[in-house]
Amino acid sequence: MAKSLLIVDDSSTMRKIIMRTIRMSGLDVGATAEAGNGLEAIEKLKAERFDFMLCDINMPEMGGAELVQKARQMPECGNTRIIMVSTESSEQLIEGLLANGANGYITKPFTPEKFHEKLSPLWN
Template structure:
């Protein structure tokens, strides 16, 4: 069974850019699921098999930090790894994300090489 990824970002354009960067980095996923915010992401995680989540931090309805907090409270999905992809990669916000289970962060804008460097070892 191949790998599935969930891209969580309120910008559909950014979700497409991230998906393209994954392909350009040579990271092949069977399915790329998308969500516009943390609420949609939780719904996808409830209904689909996802191997890793790439999530923005600043989003309406439920931001990336609230998403991590809620995901951690749900046993069926709490062990799915999350990598933050955001313009906000300061030590305070990333420290909070890591304390809630995020594995790390990629700063926007990014290159396919950076995606491969950070994401490759996690797969």
């Protein structure tokens, strides 16, 4: 079944690359939306339900770590899977994000295969 996605990254190029890579991974993608930072993402999450949110960490206005915390307090996001997509790769940071409610972590640079490996167990 096709899944809806919210992609959150301050780079519009990176949002397009993430979208293209997920489509190349073979996962069934439905409706999609984009946000340029955590604040924009909160507004999108209030207005619409998403199956997945793919989220950068270092962003202006509101970063990914704060967004995860706020999203997990929103009833609208109860079933939204949150996957962090970032160049940050320290174990301590990743453990903290997973403890705060993120469901997975993908490091940049990435491939369609990496997206498939990380997302397919959560997709169904």
